[in-house]
Amino acid sequence: MPFTLIKNGLKNNASDIVDFPRQPDLKSSYDVIIVGAGGHGCAAAYYLARDWGIKNVCVIDKGYLGGGNTARNTAIIRSNYLTAEGVAFYKESMDLFKELDRELDINLMYSERGHLTLAHNDASIRTSRWRAEVNKQLGVDSELLYTDDVARVCPQLNVSQDVRYPILGALYHPPGAIARHDAVAWGYARDAIRMGAEVHQKTPVTDVIVEGGRVKGIQTDKGPVYADKVLQAVAGSSSLLAGMAGLELPIRTIPLQACVSQPYKPILDTIIVSGSLHIYVSQSSRGEFVMGGSTDPYPLYSTRSTLDFKEGLMSHMLELFPFLSEARIMRQWAGMADMSPDFSPIMGLTPIENYYIDAGWGTWGFKATPVSGKRMAECVATNKQPALLEPFRLSRFDNFTLTAEKGAASVGH
Numbered sequence: 001m002p003f004t005l006i007k008n009g010l011k012n013n014a015s016d017i018v019d020f021p022r023q024p025d026l027k028s029s030y031d032v033i034i035v036g037a038g039g040h041g042c043a044a045a046y047y048l049a050r051d052w053g054i055k056n057v058c059v060i061d062k063g064y065l066g067g068g069n070t071a072r073n074t075a076i077i078r079s080n081y082l083t084a085e086g087v088a089f090y091k092e093s094m095d096l097f098k099e100l101d102r103e104l105d106i107n108l109m110y111s112e113r114g115h116l117t118l119a120h121n122d123a124s125i126r127t128s129r130w131r132a133e134v135n136k137q138l139g140v141d142s143e144l145l146y147t148d149d150v151a152r153v154c155p156q157l158n159v160s161q162d163v164r165y166p167i168l169g170a171l172y173h174p175p176g177a178i179a180r181h182d183a184v185a186w187g188y189a190r191d192a193i194r195m196g197a198e199v200h201q202k203t204p205v206t207d208v209i210v211e212g213g214r215v216k217g218i219q220t221d222k223g224p225v226y227a228d229k230v231l232q233a234v235a236g237s238s239s240l241l242a243g244m245a246g247l248e249l250p251i252r253t254i255p256l257q258a259c260v261s262q263p264y265k266p267i268l269d270t271i272i273v274s275g276s277l278h279i280y281v282s283q284s285s286r287g288e289f290v291m292g293g294s295t296d297p298y299p300l301y302s303t304r305s306t307l308d309f310k311e312g313l314m315s316h317m318l319e320l321f322p323f324l325s326e327a328r329i330m331r332q333w334a335g336m337a338d339m340s341p342d343f344s345p346i347m348g349l350t351p352i353e354n355y356y357i358d359a360g361w362g363t364w365g366f367k368a369t370p371v372s373g374k375r376m377a378e379c380v381a382t383n384k385q386p387a388l389l390e391p392f393r394l395s396r397f398d399n400f401t402l403t404a405e406k407g408a409a410s411v412g413h
């Protein structure tokens with residue numbers, strides 16, 4: 001059990017209940033508007049104030065704080081990507097995550113579990129070896145394990161070779177972690193507000209005001225709000241908002257479903273992913289098995305749950321963990337995945353002056369919350385593409401300099 005988890009559990013003054021001050025009325029103008037009060041948007045507001053002294057900031061959302069994909073993911077944090085650019089980016093995020101509960105003084109239940117990406121065929125073994133070598137070059141702890149060592153790391157796994165997809169090995173990433181996702185957004189929002197930002201919930205944006213190729217503000221259901229700079233951070237609605245600004249994004253939006261079981265005693269310490277079986281599972285610090293599978297097979301703006309998904313997921317889960325056959329599902333839900341063509345985010349400057357984008361978060365957004373907030377704040381403050389975000393420029397799709405991460409996406413697509 002990680003030290004910070006125990007420390008936060010024993011603290012009797014942990015500021016766990018987030019007490020938000022009542023927000024003032026929406027003003028008619030700000031220095032910066034951030035559309036989207038999820039983890040990324042709130043983190044950007046926090047780092048704009050902390051690192052750049054930009055505090056006259058409005059974070060605005062059609063729904064409630066952290067109520068979109070921030071609350072709908074399976075909370076997995078890892079940096080074992082395939083490309084050097086991806087690894088460096090997610091590594092910075094994990095470094096920031098590790099300090100975050102102390103920095104925000106909120107119990108994020110950040111819990112290092114170790115992360116196993118199972119390989120069921122030779123091609124997956126090759127990709128795992130490749131990823132392990134790229135990871136090591138960049139100082140990220142990853143190694144290729146074969147079946148006996150996989151069983152040693154996770155004795156609960158069914159490693160019988162007498163199944164449809166036997167486990168031949170796995171990419172093992174010891175720092176792989178889970179955290180309490182909603183608290184990440186709350187913590188960033190609370191501290192951004194303390195430093196001067198405002199968070200306006202239940203305020204839909206109906207248009208983006210662009211004049212002469214430069215953004216001027218937004219239209220809301222409460223009237224126009226003007227700003228020098230606008231950042232969009234609306235995972236799941238990226239194309240819709242960008243469309244209001246006149247930008248066409250290379251994104252397809254697809255539902256991604258997940259579910260949790262009732263709570264059980266702690267039995268599964270490791271995070272398990274199988275790309276071939278289309279599953280990922282961890283046991284939360286509250287004891288629930290948190291499980292997900294592949295994206296739905298077609299684009300759709302809908303967060304409905306389907307029986308089809310649950311049946312497919314469970315048939316594969318039971319091959320790996322037969323003891324789960326009596327477990328009961330407690331809740332099922334879906335998030336909206338904005339899929340980019342190369343399975344990497346789209347971040348930074350856009351062709352519209354002073355309009356910045358944080359999008360293309362597909363099925364990999366939660367783990368990037370701190371680094372996205374920090375680097376998008378840098379981008380907005382300096383009006384320059386930060387070096388770490390170079391590989392994720394929107395313009396890469398014009399010149400085909402893609403950052404191909406499909407082999408490390410964890411989720412079947």
Ligand code: PYC
Nearest residue numbers: 076280363364409410
């Ligand atoms: O990228 O680790 C991941 C992930 C797991 C579930 C969805 N995405």
